[in-house]
Structure formats: C-alpha cells, structure tokens
Amino acid sequence: MKIEYAQLIFDEYQEGQKLDPKDRNFVLQGALDFLDKGEFSAGLALLRALHFRDPNDATVIWKMGMALSDTGEIKEALKHLNRGAELLPNESDLQVALGVALLRDGQFAEAEAALEKAVALNPNSPHALANLGSCLRRKPGCLQRAEQLCRSSIGISSKNLVAWTALAQACEAQGNLPEAQKAYRRSLELSPEGQVADFCRARLKQME
Numbered sequence: 001m002k003i004e005y006a007q008l009i010f011d012e013y014q015e016g017q018k019l020d021p022k023d024r025n026f027v028l029q030g031a032l033d034f035l036d037k038g039e040f041s042a043g044l045a046l047l048r049a050l051h052f053r054d055p056n057d058a059t060v061i062w063k064m065g066m067a068l069s070d071t072g073e074i075k076e077a078l079k080h081l082n083r084g085a086e087l088l089p090n091e092s093d094l095q096v097a098l099g100v101a102l103l104r105d106g107q108f109a110e111a112e113a114a115l116e117k118a119v120a121l122n123p124n125s126p127h128a129l130a131n132l133g134s135c136l137r138r139k140p141g142c143l144q145r146a147e148q149l150c151r152s153s154i155g156i157s158s159k160n161l162v163a164w165t166a167l168a169q170a171c172e173a174q175g176n177l178p179e180a181q182k183a184y185r186r187s188l189e190l191s192p193e194g195q196v197a198d199f200c201r202a203r204l205k206q207m208e
Contacts (some may be wrong), residue, residue: 006030006046010053018054028060039169040071058087062094068100076099088100092122096131103135111135118195119149129153146170161190165200177207179197 008022019027027046034043050057061132062084068077081098088094095118102111112135118128133149136142150167151161168183184200191197 003045006049010049013053016053019050024050024054024057028063032063035067035070040067044071045178050144053167056087058084061168062091062097065101069097069104074101074105078105090121092128095121096125096127100134102132103130108135108138112131112139113142113160124156126153126157126160127162129156130166131158133164133170137173143163143170143174147174150200159190161196162167164190165196168200168203172203181207 002172004029009019009027012023013019018024027050031043031046031050034046044064044067047060047067049066050060054060055189056161057156061080061135065084066079068074068080071074078098080085081094081101084091084094086131095114099118101113102108102114110169114131115128115135120124122128122129129149130153133153135146136149137146137147147167149168151169153163154167164183164187168180168187171177171183173182181204184204187199187200
C-alpha cells in the first residue's frame with residue numbers, strides 16, 4: 001500500500017468519522033505491512049490516523065503500542081498497551097507486547113506477570129514462551145525453567161531469534177558452554193547483522 005492511497009480512503013470520510021470495517025481493515029493491514037518491513041514512520045502514521053477516527057479500536061491501540069515500543073517510545077507505548085489490555089484482556093500476543101515493553105522499561109516483575117499471562121492464554125505461542133524465557137533468565141533460581149521455555153518455543157518455531165538468544169544466555173549462565181555456543185551460532189545464522197549479532201559474536205569470542 002502507498003500512503004497516498006490510504007489518504008484517498010480517509011478523504012472519503014468526514015473529519016473524525018469512523019471508517020467502515022472494510023476500509024478500516026484495509027488500512028490496518030497496510031499499516032502492519034509497513035511495520036513488518038521496518039517502515040515504522042509510515043506504519044505509525046496510518047495507525048494514528050485510524051486511532052483518531054476510532055479511539056476505542058482495541059487492535060489499533062495495541063498495535064500502535066507495540067510499534068512505539070519497537071521504536072523506543074516506551075512511555076507512550078505502555079499507555080497504549082495497557083489500554084489495549086483493558087479492552088482485550090484475553091489476547092496473548094498483546095500480553096507479549098506489553099511484557100516486552102515493560103522489560104524495556106526495567107519493570108521486571110510486571111513484565112514477568114504479563115508474560116506469564118500470555119503463556120497461560122496460549123501455551124503454544126512461540127513468542128510468549130520465548131519472551132517469558134528471556135525474562136526469567138534474569139531472575140535468580142529460574143534458569144532451568146527459562147531454558148525449558150526457550151526450547152519449547154524453538155520446538156514450535158525453529159527460527160525464533162529471541163528464543164535462541166535467550167537459550168544461549170541461560171545455558172551460558174548455567175555453565176553449559178557447548179550448548180550456549182551452539183545457540184549463539186544459531187542466533188547468528190538467523191540474524192547475522194545488528195545489535196543481537198554483535199552481542200552473540202562478543203559472547204562467542206569470550207568463550208573461546
């Protein structure tokens with residue numbers, strides 16, 4: 001989708017008027033496509049426009065919160081994610097996004113609670129399992145469970161970068177260096193560039 005085409009859709013409505021479901025879904029999918037490609041400015045612009053026309057659209061609210069979290073606007077992200085959680089209390093992916101944002105904000109207990117809820121709502125969600133494992137690897141006495149959660153996530157989705165990286169860290173913290181090295185190398189295969197890759201290379205070099 002081009003932003004200009006979305007604007008044509010908005011222009012068919014009066015200022016502040018809610019879009020009909022077909023147009024709303026089309027614009028929302030366009031926004032999510034932009035986000036998937038890393039085009040956060042365009043994606044957020046569409047989400048904000050949808051939110052302006054329907055402030056109670058729960059899906060738009062929490063998708064906007066997730067995007068804001070990914071761009072580092074954590075305080076605003078948490079405002080939207082918490083509101084989304086009020087409107088959709090049984091949405092596992094929303095709880096994952098909330099937990100990740102809380103982790104980024106240093107609220108570990110709150111993050112753990114949100115991620116535990118995400119797993120309870122959907123025990124087969126690789127994202128919920130991986131992010132809970134990533135959270136718990138930081139908590140004393142929880143390394144074995146963190147490892148188990150990450151392995152469960154990988155069993156469902158073998159290309160989950162969060163799961164492989166958290167598994168590597170959990171294994172390293174338990175002194176299982178061969179398994180840690182294996183997991184770090186798998187993370188590098190999945191994402192050979194960026195901050196995660198730099199971290200994995202540094203840990204592997206440290207273990208040489």
